[in-house]
Amino acid sequence: MDHLLSLIPFDNSLSFLIYLLELAGAFLVFTFVTYWTHRIAHCWKPLWYLHEAHHSVPYKGEYEFSLLNLVGWYNDWRSTLDVWVTEVLPMAGLVLLWPATWPLAVLFYIDNVLSEGLTDHNPRINIPGLAMGKYHIEHHKDMSVNFDGYFRLWDKVFGTQRNVV
Ligand SMILES: [Zn+2]
Ligand SMILES: [Zn+2]
Structure with missing residues (x-):
């Protein structure tokens, strides 16, 4: 734990502020990567084999939280591997390349x-601005729109956005 905390520059407020901006930038890059891993999962057969399982779950709009979500298990092995390949792997890569971004991995875990x-x-x-909930459900209705997993950003940039009201 001491080692992890030593990676964060608490020494003065300017370096801490710069660190926060770097974290925000790194997270933006991460959302870009997961936007594309999600899009690729829809058009590349090996990944579609995994991701298809996510699209086969009949989400009824109820709270479907499972304690297994705490250990990174989602419904079945294909859905689970889908999340691990398209999201966990990029996050692990980010933290390996740049260990100081580990707080993002904590937030990512909580979000997952x-x-x-639940969300x-x-x-x-x-x-508005976030991809969870109705916005993501639209992707389940029409798999050619709303690939974003965090912000309603890259869909807008790459022309795959259908906003919801
Ligand atoms: Zn999808
Ligand atoms: Zn979904």
């Missing part, structure tokens, strides 16, 4: 625990 059963497929959630 909540996303499957991503929850029709009661529609927060």
Whole structure:
């Protein structure tokens, strides 16, 4: 733990502020990568084999949280591997390349625990700018739109956005 904390520049507020900006930048890059791993999962057969399982789950809009989500298991082995290949692997790569970004991995873990059963497929959630809830459910209705997993950003940039009201 001491080692992890020593990676964060607490010594003065300017270097800490710069560190926060770097974290935000690194997260933006991560959202770009996962946007594309998701898009590739829809057109490259080996990944589609895994991702198809996610699209086969009949999300009913209820709270479907499972304790297994805490250990990174999502419904079945194909859905689980889908998340591990398209999201966990890029995050692990980021932290390996740049260990000081480890707080992002903590946030990512928390988000992943909540996303499957509580936030991503929850029709009661529609927060402007965020991809969880209604926005992501639209992707389940039409698999050619709304690939973003975090912000409604790269869909807009790459012309795959269908906003929801
Ligand atoms: Zn998809
Ligand atoms: Zn989904």
